[in-house]
Amino acid sequence: MNGSGAAGEVRRAVLAAHRALPAANRAAPVLVACSGGADSLALAAAAVSAGLRVHAAVVDHGLQPGSARQAAITSDALVGLGVVSAVHAIKVDGPGGPEAAARRGRYAALRAARPHPDSPVLLGHTLDDQAETVLLGLGRGSGPRSIAGMREWDEPWLRPLLGVPRRVTVAACAELGLTAWQDPHNTDPRFTRVRLRHEVLPLMEDVLAGGVAAALARTAAQLREDADALDAIAAERLDEAVDGNTVLLAPLVGVPAAVRRRVLRLWLVDRGVSSLTDLHLRAAERYVTEGPDRGGAALPGGLELVRERGRLAVRPVSRAPRPPLEDVSRVRR
CATH class of the missing domain: 3.40.50.620 (HUPs)
Structure with missing residues (x-):
């Protein structure tokens, strides 16, 4: 050749x-x-x-x-x-x-x-x-x-x-x-x-x-560059927010939404949560920006997101019935 x-x-x-x-x-x-x-x-x-x-x-x-x-x-x-x-x-x-x-x-x-x-x-x-x-x-x-x-x-x-x-x-x-x-x-x-x-x-x-x-193809390349930059910023924010197996809410308040969802995605993937969709991430973001403490945001793999005492955690779904993912923003406990 x-x-x-x-x-x-x-x-x-x-x-x-x-x-x-x-x-x-x-x-x-x-x-x-x-x-x-x-x-x-x-x-x-x-x-x-x-x-x-x-x-x-x-x-x-x-x-x-x-x-x-x-x-x-x-x-x-x-x-x-x-x-x-x-x-x-x-x-x-x-x-x-x-x-x-x-x-x-x-x-x-x-x-x-x-x-x-x-x-x-x-x-x-x-x-x-x-x-x-x-x-x-x-x-x-x-x-x-x-x-x-x-x-x-x-x-x-x-x-x-x-x-x-x-x-x-x-x-x-x-x-x-x-x-x-x-x-x-x-x-x-x-x-x-x-x-x-x-x-x-x-x-x-x-x-x-x-x-x-x-x-x-050029559009894809430009978006990858932007995504890489946002992911790098999100990784820095995650280092500030992660606390053991949980994420502290305070460091994520006031962070731009695009960065905050990336922080949550990085953390959830690190916790073994796969197949995340935009719907999952937006529901998780509401747990950061809206109180009070609660659980029930469904995640793939039989898991759910929990907000308590100023932090987020992931746990197996409890036996108690939970609202569907699209309804979590209306739940107040």
Whole structure:
């Protein structure tokens, strides 16, 4: 793979992202997550060309007829590129629907497949994927954290191609004589992301005279910078407010709401509370700004938030019936 053309562009993106890694991750072999599609296949070839020690994991979700055969074909193609490759079959089940369950299973398999504890896992998300992620976040009202999109480095996940359009990875495969797999799910209109890709974004590109995907990706980058700055301020405030397993209310009074909710999120995540939504955080914030002492703000995982004696605590839900989350602002005890 020379330095010109689409393949060279992909290679340069991989090298730049890899050089920016922390030293320990940079020294470890990489694991490329490869579905056999153009994005991940071009990524694997670029990693080899860049001189990295490359392993690959092909995850077979078992959701389509012949998936095991296709996974084996992809793995063989990777071996032909000089990659140490293995197929990982997973069972897709659990809450949240098939897309969410497949994502959980895939990411768990990729973590387990890393050849070294410090190995980065290279994912083939492109600029177009970033634009789709931003649109999904906007449409769902998920807030700035979601609209900020995917990070290039979010240990152990490394996304070197977030600045590379999908058309470039397709062209790179053509230049290298690589036959990419066309996943039928990528054209199935039952999936929201597919409709965004084939209907919404092309319409926006037409109406706004092009450049929409790149503009959405720039918006995501700007929001990530803002979010990082606010998170750093929130971490300082949390240091001032945390007291053992509780948070003192006084240091959070008068703090801007955007910072206060971030403080609460950092603290709740540290307390083992996951899957927090904006609704959870706003309910928690009301416990800071509104008295009197009370409990009952429902949190994920069978937990609830309690306000007492000038501090917040998290405890398992008591057996006494509690009001639903949206009603907590009207509770006075």
